[in-house]
Amino acid sequence: MTPLVALAAVAAWHAAFQLAVSTLAYPTLLEQPADRFADAHDRHSRRVLVLVVPTYAAVLGAAGWALASGPRTAAVLMAVALQGVVLLLTALLAAPTHGALGRRGRTxxxxxxxxxxxAARSVTAVAGLVAAVAALA
Structure with missing residues (x-):
């Protein structure tokens, strides 16, 4: 496997993961009745780590490999940057929001x-996939 194939494969994995969270996990979580939300949120937070950790590790690994081995075309740089934006949105906005949901409950x-x-993470992950596929050309 080449670094660019790895980047495209991981970008596809990342986009699929993010779309599953957006279309399945979060709607199910946010539809929970108020009296069951705290328990549902705790279970979600514990269970999703099994997917988040390897997905984000793969993103970092493939992006690093693609950057280290070159060529650093505009498509490669865009693909890596967009994957990074998803990770930043997660760290700076989604994770703190989950923390607040855990402390205060759903508002x-x-x-x-x-x-x-x-939604921003999903759009960005899909854009990262498009850029990664373009980097293969």
Missing amino acids: PALARRLRTVD
Whole structure:
């Protein structure tokens, strides 16, 4: 496998993971009744780590490999940058929002923030996939 094939494969994995969170996990979580939300959020937070850790590790590994081995074309740089933006959105916005949901429970503002940040992560992950595929050409 070449670094660019690895980048495209991981970008596809990352986009699929992010779309599954956006279309399945978060809607299910946010639809929980108020009296069951805290427990559902705790279970979600524990269970999703099994997917988040290897996905983000693969993103970092493939991006690093692609950058280290070159060529650093515009498409490669864009693909890596977009993957990085998803990780930053997660670290700076989604994770703190989950922390607030865990501490305060679901509020309309926190649910809206989580949906908005997650939509941005999904769009960015898909754009990263498009750039990674373009880097193969």
